[in-house]
Amino acid sequence: MQITNYALTIDMDFRKLKFSGRVRIKLRSEHDVVLNSVGLDIQSITLGEKQVDFKQSGEELIVQTGPFDGILEVNYTGTITDSLVGIYRAPYDHSQIVTTHFEAAQARRMLPCVDRPDVKAEFRIAVKIDKELTAISNMPIESVVPDGERKLVIFQNTPRMSTYLLYLGVGKFEEQTEKLGKTDVTVATTPGKVKLCGFSQEEAKKAIDFFESYYAIPYELPKIHLIAVPEFAMGAMENWGAITFRESALLVDANTSTRTRKRVAEIVDHELAHQWFGNLVTMKWWDDIWLSESFATFMASKVIDSLHPDWRVWEDFVRNETAGAMERDCLKRTHPIQVPVKSPDEIEQIFDQISYGKGASILRMIEAYLGQDAFKKGIRQYLSNHAYSNATGDELWNTLETTSNKKVQEIMSGWIQQPGYPMLTVEAREGKLVLHQERFLISGDSEKGVWPMPITLEINGNSHSILMDSSEQIVDTGSPIKSLKANLDRTGFYLVRYVGSEDLVWNSRLSAIDQWGIVFDAFAFLLSGKMAFPDYMKLLNRFITGVEYLPIHEISDQLSFLNTIARQRIFDFSRTFHRSQLDLLREKTDENALVLREAVSNRLTLIDDAYSRELATKFRDYDTVPPDLKQAVALAYARSTEDYDSLLAAYRKSNSDEDKIRLLTAMTAFTNASLVNQTLNFSLTTEVKRQDTRLILVTATWNPDAQNIAWKWLQTNIGKLEERYEGTGILSGTFLSIIPILGIGRVEEMKAFFTERKIPDSEVGISAGLEKLLVYDRLARSLA
Ligand SMILES: [Zn+2]
Numbered sequence: 189m190q191i192t193n194y195a196l197t198i199d200m201d202f203r204k205l206k207f208s209g210r211v212r213i214k215l216r217s218e219h220d221v222v223l224n225s226v227g228l229d230i231q232s233i234t235l236g237e238k239q240v241d242f243k244q245s246g247e248e249l250i251v252q253t254g255p256f257d258g259i260l261e262v263n264y265t266g267t268i269t270d271s272l273v274g275i276y277r278a279p280y281d282h283s284q285i286v287t288t289h290f291e292a293a294q295a296r297r298m299l300p301c302v303d304r305p306d307v308k309a310e311f312r313i314a315v316k317i318d319k320e321l322t323a324i325s326n327m328p329i330e331s332v333v334p335d336g337e338r339k340l341v342i343f344q345n346t347p348r349m350s351t352y353l354l355y356l357g358v359g360k361f362e363e364q365t366e367k368l369g370k371t372d373v374t375v376a377t378t379p380g381k382v383k384l385c386g387f388s389q390e391e392a393k394k395a396i397d398f399f400e401s402y403y404a405i406p407y408e409l410p411k412i413h414l415i416a417v418p419e420f421a422m423g424a425m426e427n428w429g430a431i432t433f434r435e436s437a438l439l440v441d442a443n444t445s446t447r448t449r450k451r452v453a454e455i456v457d458h459e460l461a462h463q464w465f466g467n468l469v470t471m472k473w474w475d476d477i478w479l480s481e482s483f484a485t486f487m488a489s490k491v492i493d494s495l496h497p498d499w500r501v502w503e504d505f506v507r508n509e510t511a512g513a514m515e516r517d518c519l520k521r522t523h524p525i526q527v528p529v530k531s532p533d534e535i536e537q538i539f540d541q542i543s544y545g546k547g548a549s550i551l552r553m554i555e556a557y558l559g560q561d562a563f564k565k566g567i568r569q570y571l572s573n574h575a576y577s578n579a580t581g582d583e584l585w586n587t588l589e590t591t592s593n594k595k596v597q598e599i600m601s602g603w604i605q606q607p608g609y610p611m612l613t614v615e616a617r618e619g620k621l622v623l624h625q626e627r628f629l630i631s632g633d634s635e636k637g638v639w640p641m642p643i644t645l646e647i648n649g650n651s652h653s654i655l656m657d658s659s660e661q662i663v664d665t666g667s668p669i670k671s672l673k674a675n676l677d678r679t680g681f682y683l684v685r686y687v688g689s690e691d692l693v694w695n696s697r698l699s700a701i702d703q704w705g706i707v708f709d710a711f712a713f714l715l716s717g718k719m720a721f722p723d724y725m726k727l728l729n730r731f732i733t734g735v736e737y738l739p740i741h742e743i744s745d746q747l748s749f750l751n752t753i754a755r756q757r758i759f760d761f762s763r764t765f766h767r768s769q770l771d772l773l774r775e776k777t778d779e780n781a782l783v784l785r786e787a788v789s790n791r792l793t794l795i796d797d798a799y800s801r802e803l804a805t806k807f808r809d810y811d812t813v814p815p816d817l818k819q820a821v822a823l824a825y826a827r828s829t830e831d832y833d834s835l836l837a838a839y840r841k842s843n844s845d846e847d848k849i850r851l852l853t854a855m856t857a858f859t860n861a862s863l864v865n866q867t868l869n870f871s872l873t874t875e876v877k878r879q880d881t882r883l884i885l886v887t888a889t890w891n892p893d894a895q896n897i898a899w900k901w902l903q904t905n906i907g908k909l910e911e912r913y914e915g916t917g918i919l920s921g922t923f924l925s926i927i928p929i930l931g932i933g934r935v936e937e938m939k940a941f942f943t944e945r946k947i948p949d950s951e952v953g954i955s956a957g958l959e960k961l962l963v964y965d966r967l968a969r970s971l972a
Contacts, residue, residue: 198356235256276288324357478547628682725761785816
């Protein structure tokens with residue numbers, strides 16, 4: 189079936205939250221036309237004057253056209269729901285906007301359509317609304333036809349595009365536009381908030397500039413909207429020309445922490461990268477979604493590297509993307525980057541750290557192997573060859589192979605089609621290095637596996653690159669090895685285990701990322717039983733007076749995790765370490781130091797009562813506390829006063845999302861577990877954005893004093909969570925992060941619960957969570 193265009197008119201009742209729709213689809217088909225439709229009440233379908241029969245089967249609307257070439261018209265009605273996908277209502281204050289989120293397969297909730305990424309078409313969208321409202325869509329408004337108290341807003345035709353990238357927003361928006369060449373860069377918010385968009389708008393303009401030059405293709409729509417949506421399940425969504433964000437991912441004010449500001453820039457850049465890679469050229473099918481996501485993730489770091497060099501973005505990249513993916517991919521219950529996808533449920537569950545983080549890390553690895561210029565040349569060619577159309581990963585590898593003259597296809601298929609990743613053992617033996625690879629599993633089990641690994645080594649100060657595609661390889665070094673390191677700057681997606689050469693690594697010049705790699709790997713070895721706890725502690729001791737942002741942040745994360753599962757073993761060291769870091773950080777003023785200081789202060793409030801009591805006094809003047817200290821002050825206040833009511837009052841008074849999250853986080857940190865229970869119950873009321881309930885559950889899980897309560901609460905309220913996040917795929921990831929912690933000491937009970945209580949769209953996260961639980965439980969018992 190071929191579709192030329194859709195002409196869609198929506199008549200929206202903004203107050204009663206319903207709409208009627210008429211879509212005229214110009215198409216050609218060899219047999220009965222099959223459209224997708226969910227939750228729509230189909231009134232009639234006509235070909236010209238003639239009504240045709242149709243039947244609905246699941247999400248398919250089968251129209252008895254027979255072979256057909258012409259315009260099919262569907263008249264229908266639908267409702268604007270309270271869910272977070274499809275076309276839904278996002279409330280704020282005492283008002284609301286109507287907004288859409290269609291990825292992956294939800295456009296069918298607004299219009300009957302062929303809801304597949306490879307069936308691209310032009311869209312002409314018109315919406316009838318009350319005259320005081322504003323409408324936003326992918327394209328600029330072409331005309332407005334007044335009709336008494338109502339008006340018809342007609343948008344310009346879109347270019348050929350996929351359904352999942354459509355957008356429609358209706359409400360009272362406040363807008364601010366700046367020009368970038370021929371492009372209008374507009375931010376849109378609910379009233380009163382547009383003044384908080386300066387940072388994002390500036391970032392967006394610079395990023396568009398960057399991409400136009402990197403891709404060598406101009407941004408082709410006349411405008412781009414950045415829209416702050418009051419309630420939004422995702423961080424952001426790249427709808428072509430109308431990107432949606434949750435408010436905390438777009439709005440920046442004097443109260444915004446440095447960490448959040450960095451995050452905002454990253455999200456804005458990520459969504460803009462998609463305007464070309466994803467929107468202009470789209471994957472043929474969802475099994476290549478990873479390519480679109482990982483590419484945008486990788487490119488966002490490239491832009492930041494260029495616009496904010498002092499943030500040293502590749503340090504954040506390895507910590508967030510590479511490490512996040514490795515923590516997920518070390519389980520038996522993982523999946524290859526590329527997986528066959530059939531149903532919408534399956535699609536949502538693969539928007540995970542493997543799609544984003546592992547894919548992005550593999551792209552970084554392949555770029556390092558090919559060189560930046562050959563990589564860029566390949567990307568440009570791929571985009572211009574497939575503009576306004578679709579392509580597969582294979583087509584990209586072929587292009588890169590041509591531009592670089594290297595074996596891209598073979599390397600990529602080794603990494604994309606194989607689950608997991610290798611551990612490289614590096615053994616020094618009299619003037620020789622013996623390299624060995626096998627699959628790394630956090631359970632400690634050993635499993636053979638061979639990946640085509642671009643390996644980098646530095647021996648006695650000299651760099652070597654080899655492509656290792658067997659399980660063992662010997663490197664003749666010619667002379668005695670005095671210093672040694674492998675996987676330089678962690679461009680390779682593998683762990684390194686030094687055998688008989690542990691000390692040689694400390695004779696090398698180690699970058700911040702190299703140091704991070706050693707610490708990160710050590711923790712994986714501790715969890716998998718490959719490293720003894722005293723050896724791990726010996727390693728951490730080396731860093732007690734270290735000052736590098738990245739390894740110190742990593743150690744702080746690890747200690748904070750250990751504090752959750754084995755507080756008594758780590759408590760003294762953790763306090764000494766964090767105290768020492770806080771002192772060292774007083775001297776530093778760069779932005780990464782501010783981010784680190786925030787993390788260190790937060791953690792110290794949980795383990796140092798004296799610090800907590802002192803900091804808590806600042807809560808009186810909470811409004812004037814510097815943004816990077818606000819979270820710690822709120823936590824300290826909760827820990828040392830147990831004063832639920834004052835925190836709740838501050839929450840109610842605040843109108844910044846970030847601040848509300850800080851206060852809610854503090855309200856899960858009480859030592860008195862019944863207060864945490866009160867917070868969890870509060871998270872289900874209308875006073876808390878639906879998007880944030882999951883976060884409150886996660887932070888409560890991290891409070892060692894509240895784990896029993898959190899587990900009980902979860903069992904009672906699991907149905908409500910299911911209802912709240914239906915169709916978003918969010919619960920799967922939530923279970924993966926909470927089960928391994930909440931289940932410690934009650935493995936069988938938890939297994940039994942989830943055997944009994946099935947949650948089909950979270951099945952992946954639950955089973956991976958249960959697998960990880962066994963590892964955490966084992967470590968907790970060994971440290972008890
Ligand atoms: Zn994305």
